Amino acid sequence: MILQHIYDIATVCAAHRIKTAIISPGSRSAALTLAFVRHPEIETKIIPDERSAAFIAMGMAQQQGKPVALICTSGSAAYNYAPAIAEAYYQEIPLLILTADRPPEWTNQYDGQTIQQSNIYGKHVLASYDFPVEVAHEDIKWQCNRIVNEAIGTSIQHQGPVHINIPIREPFYPNADEIVSFPKVRIIHNTPVHAAVDHMDWVDLGKKWQKHQNIAIVIGQMPASKSLHTALYRFAEKTGVPIIADVIANQHDLSKVIHNQDAFLSPQLNTIHQDLKPSLLITVGKSLISKNLKTYLRNNPPQAHWHISTSEKLNDSLQHLTRLIKVEPAIFFSEFTRYVAGKSNFAYLNHWQKANNTVETVKAEFLKMRKFSEFQAFNEVIQSVPEKAKLHFANSMAIRYANVIGAPKNRQLEIYGNRGTSGIDGSNSTAVGAALSQKSPVVLFTGDMAFFYDRNAFWHNYNLKNLRVIVFNNHGGGIFRMIDGPKRQPELEEYFETKQKLNAENTANDFGFEYQSCSNLKDLKECLESFFSASKQAKILEIQTNSERNTEMYGEFKRSILDAFNAS
Numbered sequence: 001m002i003l004q005h006i007y008d009i010a011t012v013c014a015a016h017r018i019k020t021a022i023i024s025p026g027s028r029s030a031a032l033t034l035a036f037v038r039h040p041e042i043e044t045k046i047i048p049d050e051r052s053a054a055f056i057a058m059g060m061a062q063q064q065g066k067p068v069a070l071i072c073t074s075g076s077a078a079y080n081y082a083p084a085i086a087e088a089y090y091q092e093i094p095l096l097i098l099t100a101d102r103p104p105e106w107t108n109q110y111d112g113q114t115i116q117q118s119n120i121y122g123k124h125v126l127a128s129y130d131f132p133v134e135v136a137h138e139d140i141k142w143q144c145n146r147i148v149n150e151a152i153g154t155s156i157q158h159q160g161p162v163h164i165n166i167p168i169r170e171p172f173y174p175n176a177d178e179i180v181s182f183p184k185v186r187i188i189h190n191t192p193v194h195a196a197v198d199h200m201d202w203v204d205l206g207k208k209w210q211k212h213q214n215i216a217i218v219i220g221q222m223p224a225s226k227s228l229h230t231a232l233y234r235f236a237e238k239t240g241v242p243i244i245a246d247v248i249a250n251q252h253d254l255s256k257v258i259h260n261q262d263a264f265l266s267p268q269l270n271t272i273h274q275d276l277k278p279s280l281l282i283t284v285g286k287s288l289i290s291k292n293l294k295t296y297l298r299n300n301p302p303q304a305h306w307h308i309s310t311s312e313k314l315n316d317s318l319q320h321l322t323r324l325i326k327v328e329p330a331i332f333f334s335e336f337t338r339y340v341a342g343k344s345n346f347a348y349l350n351h352w353q354k355a356n357n358t359v360e361t362v363k364a365e366f367l368k369m370r371k372f373s374e375f376q377a378f379n380e381v382i383q384s385v386p387e388k389a390k391l392h393f394a395n396s397m398a399i400r401y402a403n404v405i406g407a408p409k410n411r412q413l414e415i416y417g418n419r420g421t422s423g424i425d426g427s428n429s430t431a432v433g434a435a436l437s438q439k440s441p442v443v444l445f446t447g448d449m450a451f452f453y454d455r456n457a458f459w460h461n462y463n464l465k466n467l468r469v470i471v472f473n474n475h476g477g478g479i480f481r482m483i484d485g486p487k488r489q490p491e492l493e494e495y496f497e498t499k500q501k502l503n504a505e506n507t508a509n510d511f512g513f514e515y516q517s518c519s520n521l522k523d524l525k526e527c528l529e530s531f532f533s534a535s536k537q538a539k540i541l542e543i544q545t546n547s548e549r550n551t552e553m554y555g556e557f558k559r560s561i562l563d564a565f566n567a568s
Helices: 004-015 030-038 050-064 082-091 138-158 199-210 226-239 291-299 329-339 346-366 374-382 397-405 427-435 448-453 492-496 505-511 521-531 547-567
Strands: 020-023 043-046 068-072 095-101 127-130 161-167 215-219 243-245 280-284 304-308 323-325 390-393 414-417 442-447 467-473 514-518 539-544
Touching: 004 030, 004 138, 020 030, 020 050, 030 068, 030 095, 050 068, 050 082, 050 095, 050 427, 082 095, 082 161, 095 138, 127 138, 138 161, 199 329, 215 226, 226 329, 346 547, 374 397, 374 442, 374 467, 374 521, 374 539, 374 547, 390 397, 390 427, 397 414, 397 442, 414 427, 427 442, 427 448, 427 467, 442 448, 448 467, 505 514, 505 539, 514 521, 521 539
Parallel strands: 020 043, 020 068, 068 095, 095 161, 127 161, 215 243, 215 280, 280 304, 304 323, 390 414, 390 442, 442 467, 467 539, 514 539
Antiparallel strands: none
16 A cells, blocks of 8 residues: 555554644645544544644643644645744653655745755754655665654653654545555654662762752742642751742742742842842753843852753753753652751741742732732732633733732642743644643633734634633733833834734634623623633633733832832
8 A cells, every 4th residue: 555654653653642633634644634533543633724733732742741743734834833843842842743745856846835844843843854755665664664653752752842754745645445554563662761860979969958058949830740849848848948939830839939039039129139149059940931030040140050850951041050960850859858957047048938928918919909900900810710720821921920920829720831932822722722632621811912813723623611711902012011122112002012903802703702801800800700610612801901001000019019128
C-alpha cells in the first residue's frame, strides 16, 4: 500500500500514548488526516484556523501532560503554527507537529502551496525531521518508523515541540476500495533518565547552606504540583526561609507565601530593599512576571544562586547563577530538608513578611473604593471563581492584575498564562484547549485586544460549556497608558493604544455563547450571581471600563503603597 508509511504514524503515536490529534483541513495532508481519524485509539478534532489549532493543541497538551499531534497541509498553513510552537518551546510543553509538504523538487518553482518547510520552525523546536519522499525500499520504511519513534521520544523526555515534515506525492487519497489498516509496527520505548543527587553532593550543599544567613526561594512559572507544594511547605516550616512566588508559580495556597513583591520592590521604595537582599538565592521554575523582582535581583547579586530544574535549558535570566542542580524541584526540597540544620534568620524572614503584609493591608482598603475601574472589577471577579477552576490569564494587564491582586486561597485553583513568549496571540485558544481536555471549569481573564485578536479559537463545532470568558474592554491597549514611554507620546491613542469600538456581543452571537455586559460594580455583582453556574454553552461576561480612569485608579493604588511605607 503506497501510503502505509503515513498510516503507520498514527499507530506509533497511539503506542506512545498520544491520544489526541488536532487537524486543520487540507488536501495534501489527506492521508495523515485519514490515518488519525480512522485510528480507533486516537481522538481527533477539526480546527480550521491553524494558528488557533496550534494553541488549542498546546492547551490540551498542557492539561494531559503528554504530546498532542498537530496536522496541517502544505504551504503557509504550516507557518501559522509558529507562534504556538514558540510558546510551547519556552513553556516546555510537548507537541508533535506533522506538516504535509509538496515533493522537494517543486520547492521554489512557483508551485501552489509550496514553501521551504524543512526546518521551518528553526530553533523553536527540540528537533526537526524530514520524511523521505520515496519509500519503495525496506530501509526507507525502517527510517520512517525510526523518525517517528525518535521524535515522540524527544518530545516526551525533554518536554517540548518536535516537527516532522512529510512530503507526499500524488495520489494522496486512498482508492475507493482501499482499506486504511493499522498493522503492528515497531515501537521504540524511551526510558527517561531519573535525575538524582548523590549523598555526598547533598552533604556538600548542606555545608554551603550553613554559610548563609539571608536565604530566599523564588518560584517562577510552574504547573500546579501537590508534591512540590508539600515539599515547599515542610521545607519552609523547618528552615524559616521566605518563599517569593508570582501567581503563575501556583503556590498561592502555600502558608505565608510572599506574593506582593512587585509592589514593595518598586524603585521608589529602595530604602527598605537592603534588608531584603539574599546572600543565597534558590530559584525554581521558568519566567517571572514581576519586573521589579527581576530588576531587584539583577541589581543586588547574591553571593550564590542555585537553580533547581531538570530542563536542558540553562536559565540564567537573573544574571548571577552559580549552580544548576538537575533534579525535580519536589525531590530537591523533600530530600534537602534532611541536610539543613536549624532555622534560617528569622529577622530576614520578618523583613519580607512585614513588607508583604503592608501591601496586603493597603490593597484591602483600596479595593473598597467606589470609583469603578478594571482593578476593582478584576478583584470582584477573581474572588467569585468556583473551586477547582483552571484560571487562564491573557497577557498585558490581565496577568499583571492577577499578579498584584493574587489568587484566592484554599480553592484548589490552577493558574495558567502564555508567559513563554508573553504575546497576546493564542490566549483564547489555549483556554479552549484546556476546556476541551476536562470537565473542570476553565475561566479566561482577558483584555479586549487579546480577545478580539484570537476570535477564531471559537470557530469549530465543539461544545465549551465549561468555559467562562471575562473580557475587560477598555476599547484599546490600556497598558500603554501605564508605561512611561508611550504615555508621554502624542501618538499614544492611535499608534500604541490602538482604540477600537468592538464589543464581544457579536462574537458571542456568532458562536452561540451566553452573553452578559456591565459597566458598574452593582451590575457586575448581579452578573456574577449566575455567571459561573452550569449551562449548556460557554459564557462571556464583558466588563466595559474607561481607559483613562483605569490608569488614574491604578496610579492611585501605587501611590497609596508608597504613602504606607513612607509613613511606617
